[in-house]
Amino acid sequence: MEDIQTLKFYWLKYEISAIQTLINNSPGIDCFVFSYFFANTTDESTPLQLISYAHISPANQYSSYYDTLAIYDYSALDLAGPLIMSNNVISLADMLLLINTPDPDGDKPDYLVFKPDTNDSRNVYYNVDRYKRTGTGDVHQPDPTAPINTNPSPPATIN
Secondary structure (H helix, E strand, O other), rough: OOOOOOEEEEEEEEHHHHHHHHHEEEEEEEEEEEEOOOOOOOOOOEEEEEEEEEEEOOOOOEEEEEEEEEEEEEEEEEEEEEEOOOOEEEHHHHHHHHHOOOOOOOOOOEEEEEEEEEEOOOEEEEEEEEOOOOOOEEEEEEOOOOOEEEEOOOOOOOO
């Protein structure tokens, strides 16, 4: 009997400063689009990551500027197929809510952590959590609204 092949989806970190730079370099941004990225490497343990582009409206194009999300804490989710790995989307409005809404203590996050999951259709998506750096370690901040996650596309659409 053969072992079922799995893919390791790591938690990924997106610095607020990088998000703000992408917004500033992308006039007309209406959403963030996250595509899978596999580095050119000889290391067999190199994981899949995400790159983040801005979707520009009304031109209906992607920014040439993008970010690569870093591995966070080497936490991962092993998933077996069938899996659908399509682009994932977060609206600009949701991203601004995540990065600009203070927690009950008045603090804004320093970075976001993307945690992989699958929906009933086996699309891979990411739950997004907010984190603040403190002198005693990083602290998870409460979400400003109901949980915000990436929206796999398809079936979701950008427009």
